[in-house]
Amino acid sequence: MRFFLHTHPQLMAIPMRLQSFASAQKWEGGVSMVQGASRGIGLEFVKQMLEKNGKGHVIATCRNPTKATALLELKNQFAERLNVLPLDVTVESTIEESARSITERYGSLNLLINASGILSIPSVLQPETTLSKVQKSSMMLAYEVNAVGPILVIKHMWPLLKVGGLLGTDRDVAVVANISARVGSIGDNRLGGWHSYRSSKAALNQFVYTLSPRQFSHYEVIEV
Template identity: 40%
Template sequence: MTWKRAAVFGSSGGIGAALVQALAERNIPVLAGSRSGKAPDFPGVTPFRFDFDDEASIAEAAGAWRDNPPNLVIVATGVLTLEDGTGPERSFKNLDAETMARVLHINTIGPALVAKHVLPLFPRDTPATFAAVSARVGSIGDNRIGGWHSYRASKAALNMLVRNFAIELGRTQKQAVAVGLHPGTVDTPLSEPFQNNLPEGQLTAAGEAAASLLGVLERLTPDNSGDVFDYKGERVEP
């Protein structure tokens, strides 16, 4: 698939920044979004500001692209440990309503709001791709050890939304693709507190993960729309 212009929501994060760099190195113009409005400094990269706590900021960004919309949109945001240090729950005894709501807001509702405003920009007669960074732990069928309740639930819900978006796009934008992406365990601040017990070779550099994910997206067709794929291009079961 040829991307004429890309938009990355979450360009200040480890994976998001790496995706922006990888796209820029392919000479693809990139719209790079963050809460601060700052972006990695590469040729062809244009920063924009958005905030999941302010839907109007997402609408404003998307509205500015109406005459020249991106045909690749990646939502690379996500949270595992909140800013106050609250980490994933190991037991249902640790569940807290406010924590759950915040995790779901960032991991599920935020990407859904992005889709609400950018998917209508996709062309009806040429290919376009919407991708949201998800996680294998959002797979219900693959869950063998439990725990991490809010994070798992937020990613499972995100995966369901991606499937819904794919079905709806298939009615009007038949060449569009909407997918979730599992990047693996990437060496970013999100995974840093949980890296000590990883098996040798399981931790992936952000740049390597970004290249793998873009390679996966390039190979997808509308027949793949609605599914979740890992960094190897293998489908993650629901």
């Protein structure tokens, strides 16, 4: 399996080869999942994968699919290859339910992209410009969505990724990609501020890196 941590402008990749089980159905073109697909980068990932891979299947998750207009338009266009599921990274039971649905329908995953994240929510969370504006509730919410959520998704999708491996694709490994941010870098932090967002993305970076010594034999940074 290969892990990616997309940090704008770096991809931190951790490859590992995992065994694929013959009992999994071979879905031609592979089975990909995009978590956080209602808009922005996640939605564009879904769109590009459907348009550029004429056979691959895509699972798109978001907190409230009924309000994800652009995603539902893609569903109408690619009805046979796009499956939309509800998933809220702050509610672990919804992650578990998505994993069960994917297991029942596909039995495997070849690609997982964690794309959800928050920087600001009106009247709830704003980037802090001074220490006096830091609030515990804001920091905990950013940490829960930007760091804890993606790791819980990996946790529950891990068995599917282990089965998926190279099935139905031209890759020899499954891939997990996590969208981070350059401002999460401690070494690159020259301006300060944005305490909740910076620290939550730094936590995501550490979570993914912590997986690597335990699970993988190689770690590299790729400029993109």
